[in-house]
Amino acid sequence: MSDRSRLRLVIVSMLVFSLPITLLGRLWYMQALAGAEYAAAVQSSATGEVRTLAPRGIIVDDVGNPLARNDSALVVSALSTALPTPNLGTVKKPKPNPLRLAEMQRLSAILGIPAAELDTKATLCDYVTYGSKAPAMNPGCWTGSPLQPIPLVTIDNSTPTGAQHATNVALQVLEQQELFPGVTAQIEGVRNYPAPQGASAAQLIGHVGKISQTDIDHAKDPTQAAALKTAAGVGGIIGQEGIEAQYNDYLQGTMGTRTFSVTASGKPLTTLSETPATPGDTVVTSINAKVQKIAEDALATAVNHARTVPQHISGKNQTQKADVGAAVVVDVRTGHIIAAANYPTYSPTVWDGTGIDANVYKALQADPGKPLFSQAIQGQYAPGSTFKVITSAGALTLGGYTESGQYDCPGTLTKGGRTFHNFDNEGAQGKLTFAEALTISCDTFFDQVGADMWDADGQLAGKGAKEVVVNEAKLWKLGQSTGVDLPIDAIGNIESRQDKKNYAASHRALWCAEAKTEPNANLRAIYASNCTYNIPALYQIGEAINVAIGQGTTLASPLQMAMAYAALGNGGTLFSPRLGAAIVGPDGLLVKTIDAPSTKLQVSTQVLHYIQQALVGVLTDPKGTGAAAFTGFPFDRYTIGGKTGTAEVPPKDDTAWFSSYGGPIGQPAQYAVVVAISQGGQGGITAAPAVRQIYDGIWGLDGDPKNPADQFAAKGPAMPGGTPPSVLPNLTPPSATSSSPTPPASVPSASSKALGPDVAGLSPSPDAQVVAIRSKQRKVRKR
């Protein structure tokens, strides 16, 4: 043996033995020194999480009728890791799995959905393989967690045929799991808008939809954005309009989390821990479904009347277009909205489920009456003569006018080169007090008041102008947001001298540009005229006169006028209106009551009382503009103060208004009722009968014998005692029909259990969750 070979053997031996020694050292480190850390890491890493959606809280009216609830539906879903793998080949050379294709064919036969569509839906967007290109490579693939059951189809089982189909599917899928590995069927809650009493209220309730990227982008903070993203990943929904959107934080509940160990291939094993989802809170609204229905009917009747019965306006006898309208009922004592009707409207049931049919939505959007738009909340109209109460309050408080003072009501009035007529060219009425002028709604009287105050304000120069009417209107929160608890609101328009100048200054460049480019000749002329505005010369006497009678640029929403009249009726408390009355937790316990914030008007009781008297005269005085509509009304039992409005808004037909408040005689007023109908003609003819019909419904009275819709004595009062319920409606938790999702690990068995041994459990139980069971009741409102 050479020495070289022997030496080499020693070197090789040393190298060889260094290897097991290295391994032993590493092993000692891992198991003895760092063992505890690894053991802890095992707990956290070999686990998966499934987020379970919380059953959404329900929305009820003041007596517990569900306005929005959760219907049960059968959801067929697939667990991607438990299905046969889609590709047996490689990424480049895919080879479809025949087992999977066969399963999809079987599923397709049961569900009536093409197998290819099901296959795509149940396939993960494989980010590991495809990176960010994944959804593009597999359009329609599942972007959520691979551990989350993927919903394939939702079968509504609220109809007999639907229930039959759902039962059939559930039986086949669950009882033949060997044919449908990885597929399960279970009952889940889907949103449903039952429209109690046949009332629509669609614009108030709103609707839910799938959580969109926009929703995530508009989250109020990163925590909420993250929660929305998670919920979106498991098919979560969010309120997108109305109360559903406004109270979404309460309604959505808290998602549950199920943590379980997973295998290397991502198959869930045992559940390690589970935090069940907390169902959303119930939102109790102040809406009364009966009154809502009465208001909707009254509005529709009034619109129909205006369209069919000719009215004598401007020397012509003609029917009105009456395109859109609104009716609002608020409780003057609390500032809560009892009803807000829309014309035209639609059934909220179109929003059932997680969305609306595309064609139905298109039709709603195309409807010229814009039924998706809330005329009551968002609609803005010239308030016309209903605004005269504001003018009166201002004039009597700050304008130097007196309650007993008499002022002229001529047939015509010429100011600033323009002649102002009384409505419908009525003749001169002589000298009148403010009360008399309100009762007969003398335009020239208020024209003169507006003109005089413009003079008193220093005419065009307007140095130190008091602008009594504008400031009074602002005091009543006109021209400002009402602060209603909805994502929508209208501001209206009350224009001061400075507002007018500011507006012209900021728009003049635009007008001058439009004057050159506008194709429509009429508009072009208007723009050209606007372009030549001498801004210091704006706010001529005509503007002041228009403001005094609620016309010109003056705009208000029906809800704004209702709140103003409510303040008039309750003695000067101006509320920010509220639709929400209370939030009730899923355990049935009160979370909070919702009170409408209020401010006290700076108007003396004496002035308010004076105007109240005048408004009662509108209905009771034979010369009153609302008297005809209230012929035969039991004024011996109820007192109503109201004001007609017929706002001239050329080129359109007049806007018909009737704004009012009322209550039992000798008692404080209960409700303010406002009806406004665009192009409805005269307020006294079109709007006032609708208002009467609503009061009759609330109090259970028979109205005009010629109006079959206005007969309520037999039905009894919609609001017994004239008050909303003083206790919360009885509610069962919204989880009643929403079984929580089953654990993926034991998909088949657990869902069979959820379904019950008898699949008849699939039959719908629509009112299950609002059945009044609880005996314990709590006072909500104290008054």
Add this chain to the structure above:
Amino acid sequence: MIGDWTAPRTRRMTPESVGLLGRESRLRQSDWVLTAAVLSLSLIGVLLVAAATSRTAANKLHPYSITKHQILFLIIGLVLAVVAAMADYRAIRSSAPVIYVLGCLGLLATFAIGTSVAGAKAWISIGAGLTIQPSEFAKLAVIVLVAMLFNAAREDRREIGDLDVLRALLLMGFPMLLILKQNDLGTMLVMVAIVFGVLAVGGVPTRWMLALTGLMIVGTVFVVKLHMLSGYQQGRITAYLHPDSPAVLKLSGYNAHQARLAIGSGGIKGTGLFHGPLINNGSLFAAHTDFIFATAGEELGFIGASVIILLLGVVLWRGMRIAAHAPDLFGRVVAAGIVCWLAFESFENIGMNLGIMPVTGIPLQFVSYGGSSMFASMLAIGLLQNVHIQTKAATTSSRL
């Protein structure tokens, strides 16, 4: 019985000593420490294969079918070891070229009729769901051939020259090229270790050793820089650990991570055989083959896993001892080559389980489930014993 095979060699023996384990039989002369260590490793292997396969859902119907296979492989392996130990030393030496050619043909066959497993096309299906891996046998063939070449030079009473080294490198290079073509990185690395071992012990000029060492270092850097190691790992990642961050997983290597978790969480005592949660719930792929050491780590803890390393150390120690005492250069190079092979392969396998070596698809000899590895390793042990017996015979005859 097998006893017949020994008949020509027992001519000088007394009748009572005739038989496989007779007092004077060749097997009696074998290294019993080596035999005991290999048998212990193999039996631990059978237990671990059972632990890794019997409790997983995938194997519900026949929980011990894989274990039974392994026992069969072990028995066949032992028979092969005995055959290799008993074979005529000179006959093995002279048939080295034949063994080499057979090894290369086996490798070539994988290109014609091979099947692909986990990214490497290194297997030939032999029916009944079983496959053999010719590269396992090619390692042996290479060792035996180079040992014969160097031995021949020495018998010509000359030093190993440049020409001998070049010839050896060429002959070893051919099967290595084929293995590289199979995309079997693990076996390739083992081959490099073998080449290094046989050249060193064979006594090639020191400049060659320095040059080869330098080449290996450059090659390693090259491979690591080009991330040629990662492709293999990716094929094994089929699950998400954290659904929200697939990128993290993609980079770290899911299975290697799981293996480290299994070993680390085993601690000193382990969870007990058959009671490892990660193994039993299938969180680890290849827990009975390439990652069987992780099974040992979780279920047997440091106590059990270190016994495996120590037993392997015993095998290496006995192998080196055999090399040191070999009767000729052929025996020494064969023994040293086998030791280098076993040492590096076990280091690579356990190292990847422990997270200090890249993940490549090579098994742990004697322990991992699999026929090819068992057969080739047992043949190697048989050869070591053969050299050992030859040494003893030489000392005995010189004493006589």
